[in-house]
Amino acid sequence: MNFTRINGLAFAFSAIKYIRYNQDFTKTTATKTTDPRPWLGLDGLVLALVCLLFLILATGDGSGNESDARLVLTTRRRRVQRRLRILSSVPSALIVFLLGLILCFIRDPTIFSDIKLGPSRFHVLKITWDDFKVGFVRGAVPQIPLSVLNSVIAVCKLSGDLFPGTELSATKVSVSVGVMNLVGCWFGAMPVCHGAGGLAGQYRFGGRSGLSVVFLGLGKLVLGLLFGNSFVRILSSFPVGILGVLLLFAGIELAMASRDMNSKEESFVMLVCAAVSLTGSSAALGFGCGIVLYLVLKLREMDFSGFPFFRSKSEPTAEDESLINP
Template sequence: MGDLGTYIPVVLALTLAKDLNLGTTLIFNGVYNMVIGAIHGVPMPVQPMKVIAAVGISSADFGIPKVTAVGICAGAISGVLGVTGGIQLSQGLSFAMTSVKYIRKVQDFSKSKTAGNRHWFGLDGLVVAIRIMTALPSAFIIFLLGVVLAFIREPKVVRDFKFGPSSIEVVKISRHAWKEGFIKGTILPLPLSISNSVIAVCKLSYDLFPEEDFSATSVTVMVGLMNLVGCWFGAMPCCHGAGGLAGQYKFGGRSGGCVAILGAAKLILGLVLGSSLVKVLDQFPVGVLGVLLLFAGIELAMAARDMNSKEEAFVMLICAAVSLVGSSAALGFLCGMVVHVLLKLRNL
């Protein structure tokens, strides 16, 4: 349960904003959890690729076919060298700013449009987000309260419950979706995802479980297999997140059994209620979703704080500023690389 705080906000947002097949995602994620728990023997989490999700949620025209294309491309690439923290910072801040829009404005996800101001400026979502318990991840508590509010808003949704999994279909990806997904969602975000899901996870795993033997190759191959298998059927692109592993350890996870149990719960939920979950989530308070996304975006941006020098921090800020002002991670990446080269030449 420790990694649900980083899992729920992203999956929930993509389900509501982009019509992600939640039932299929839960089924595949559940299988991933159980297999990984058995193979690694430690609480290795299965997390959505937050950087890719940030691109999808913050871009109105970035639908599920493009997200699927990104996941497949990411799975096909075994490793990437070199990362730029500024892109991660800008994507995290973009994520957070989108969440504020969800809190303050009424959203029409079906038309990808924003309506008028929300009553009390979304204060309902902020109030619900107050942490009232410390024994569970706050995102999990907020999610449960949001589900309760969904049933209060539309009690008749219970009558529409149908047991059984969602229909699993191969996602149709156009040539344009492949192109856009590869350029916007793979080229720049993938190094950041690999750094968090492979390098950071292996380092944290060694720190927490020094007796276990981890290799970057095995972790990278597992990430590739997850996305090459599940994304074709509409499952969310996944990886191993260092934040999810830290959350599992924080809440007592010491073996692969805990993530295997979590995977079994996801699998059962996807098989039993997969076709009905979306009807419940349609009534989920968007203000609450905004709060969940806000902290997910902040967490993503905070991952860029590990700079070793003033020069690295300067390059990071240049990347973030250009990416946000120009609404282009590619432009931010290019400017950051130019500044990085100039700083290196100055020191020669």
């Protein structure tokens, strides 16, 4: 799917910015990039590059290390396959994430005093009519195109590409997203969705079954119940360079997962969508331009002989046919 590939490229471009430049996430403007990231330090370029090389050595190109059983493997090739299996079994993403957590405490030791054990208190919010109008007009309406594309359509298409024969239903995914947000908003939860980038990242780092998502959910529940809101204090000091490295792999996997570019026409539409989406415009505008371009291309190939306005006044003669088809 074109949008899946474009979304992956957008993730990758953002990841490169995270790696190369410092980010100020407190800004309310679209541009959060500040000065170039220093080479040395606990959030420097050297650290990010080391994590990048480690992930490449551990996961390779993400295609897996299964060898063709029909091939006769030499002794040297068997050793290589054994080494690749060992490397692929290393939880590389988890190791990099834990390294980032350790660096959080080293960079800012005051985190220890700010940590409070135990879950945060739940309370039901009172949502007024004014809150609903502001949230619907400023939040929901602008987000609908991106949410439908990235959280529903792209997820369904990506699941079919990564796990052939198991493509999800768009209705079930959209209902799931709606239910999560309808329940969570009363407790002050942030909007959530089934992002295609998350699915691609989990697949890239070894997730192949629903059990991996179960463990991920259990881990988040444990952290939330153990640290509560104080865990946000830890994540605020997480090295952005390492975050960019993890995001880069997720974006590249998302872009590579779309394998349905079977013609030059499809590639042309995809590149136009990418050019519009990734040059300061929105993904929704890029998607809209892609739809219009696709319709124009189909209109160009349409047979209009059935319409009276385009119908020829005289049928071609045998002489005309011989000139056309000698």
